[in-house]
Amino acid sequence: MITYLVLLLSVGGLYLNAASIPDSMFEPVGGRFLAQLIPAFIAALCIFGLVYGRLTGSYKSGARVGSxxxxxxxxxxxxxxxxxxxxxxxxxxxxxxxxxxxxxxxxxxxxxxxxxxxxxxxxxxxxxxxxxxxxxxxxxxxxxxxx
Known part of the structure; x- marks a missing residue:
């Protein structure tokens, strides 16, 4: 659970930082789109992992040191x-x-x-x-x- 939360904070910073990338006039997709797509995808996976862990009860107090x-x-x-x-x-x-x-x-x-x-x-x-x-x-x- 700790890994997901730290990763969410990290990719949130990456997403906001990628907003400063200017649009390209020559590339069809552009650097900003890809730079924001990857952190958004990782954030969605983290949220899925958090929800799945809560629903299945897989978080245990003894696993904190390993995580x-x-x-x-x-x-x-x-x-x-x-x-x-x-x-x-x-x-x-x-x-x-x-x-x-x-x-x-x-x-x-x-x-x-x-x-x-x-x-x-x-x-x-x-x-x-x-x-x-x-x-x-x-x-x-x-x-x-x-x-």
Whole structure:
């Protein structure tokens, strides 16, 4: 529950900060729309998680220490990801930083003792294909320039 609330506050700040991005005359979607769409989507997922947790009664007092540790790890990864994206690099930089982020996030969220070879293969495949597909859609179809 703590993770959801901190994440809601963070994406609220991102949403308000993205409002200062000017509209583009040449891009069909524009940078402001995408910069506000992603935090709004994450906020909707957080609200769903909060409501689902309340309805199912899955919040327990003993889980607070684990959720604080998970929150710290996730926000550390998010800040490292934002720093990596700020270094630039176009499509290749976006794909490389996003692949490392997806792999690191899956490692943090992994709940088992040690991942199997099959799980590692899935994570590596997802970590490479997901950012590559998103980057190609953004740059080739929507004509959004990546940092």
């Amino acid at each position: 604080l540790k998970l929150s710290a790890q996730m926000f550390g990864l998010l800040f490292a990801y934002a720093f990596g994206l700020s270094l630039g690099g176009g499509l290749f930089g976006f794909v490389a930083v996003s692949a490392v982020f997806v792999a690191a996030l899956s490692w943090v969220l992994f709940e088992g003792d040690q991942p199997s070879i099959r799980e590692i293969a899935w994570v590596v495949g997802l970590a490479i294909s997901l950012p590559l597909c998103i980057g190609l859609v953004l740059t080739r179809l929507l004509f959004v320039s990546l940092p």
